[in-house]
Amino acid sequence: MIGVFDSGLGGLTIFKGLLKELPDYNYIYLGDNARVPYGGRSDEIIYRYTKQAVDFLFSQGCQLVILACNTATSVALRRLQREYLPLTYPQRRILGVIRPAVEVAVELSFNNRIGVIGTDATVNSGAFERELKKIRSNFKVFQQACPLLVPIIEAGELKWRGLDLILDKYLASLKRKDVGALILGCTHYGLIKDKIQQHIGKKVRIISEEEILPAKLQDYLWRHPEIEKKIPRDRKIRYLATSYSQRFTELTSLFLGKKVEFEVVDIDK
Numbered sequence: 001m002i003g004v005f006d007s008g009l010g011g012l013t014i015f016k017g018l019l020k021e022l023p024d025y026n027y028i029y030l031g032d033n034a035r036v037p038y039g040g041r042s043d044e045i046i047y048r049y050t051k052q053a054v055d056f057l058f059s060q061g062c063q064l065v066i067l068a069c070n071t072a073t074s075v076a077l078r079r080l081q082r083e084y085l086p087l088t089y090p091q092r093r094i095l096g097v098i099r100p101a102v103e104v105a106v107e108l109s110f111n112n113r114i115g116v117i118g119t120d121a122t123v124n125s126g127a128f129e130r131e132l133k134k135i136r137s138n139f140k141v142f143q144q145a146c147p148l149l150v151p152i153i154e155a156g157e158l159k160w161r162g163l164d165l166i167l168d169k170y171l172a173s174l175k176r177k178d179v180g181a182l183i184l185g186c187t188h189y190g191l192i193k194d195k196i197q198q199h200i201g202k203k204v205r206i207i208s209e210e211e212i213l214p215a216k217l218q219d220y221l222w223r224h225p226e227i228e229k230k231i232p233r234d235r236k237i238r239y240l241a242t243s244y245s246q247r248f249t250e251l252t253s254l255f256l257g258k259k260v261e262f263e264v265v266d267i268d269k
């Protein structure tokens, strides 16, 4: 199985793309919606929660876990790969969303200036810049935290005029920096991609993770047949969450585009 983890239900935007483009594999989606959002939490807490989630997905038989959450990827991925995986599950793999986004941004940017928007924790971690510098040291990264966007999107206010004012404020400095590509470094932002494009300007290439992840995962599986051959292909999908929150059904419909049955699980062990 392929495990797909997010701090909540926003990762369903990415999961939707994976199901569409790579429908044959068995998947488990896990959203830690009892403890979402992660974006304003400390690094230690984000690491602990993400490790619990990954550990849970491995205990359910996943060979590969994708952190479909920018905050979890930024703060926890490299440390999990370094400290947790070799000791506990050396044959299994954990991947994130940052490296794929950065690879595409480098290809698409018309100059060597890349903007990143995300949660506070994502921006403070500097992870996008670190990953980008590994690929192209001459690229410049300009980041902007956008903490108000997740609650506005989760409230379903995608067309609200206030959102335009907020985007103007958040994107003003990136516009001045003349970025050639803008990475939407948060699960939720793909839902307001058109608005973001309007505000940042037509010539800036927008990198939205749900569009690029399926091809990147396909490529990874081709390059790693030792992992790929262990993943069953019966099209079985399990949806797991850590609580039934108030607006559960509205949120799953918003992010996945359909209603599905979730099992509630306890991962806090």
Ligand code: DGL
Pocket (backbone or CB within 6 Å): 006, 007, 008, 010, 011, 036, 037, 038, 039, 040, 068, 069, 070, 071, 072, 118, 119, 122, 150, 185, 186, 187, 188
């Ligand atoms: N899933 C998170 C991300 O992509 C956004 C929600 C949160 O703050 O937990 O960064």
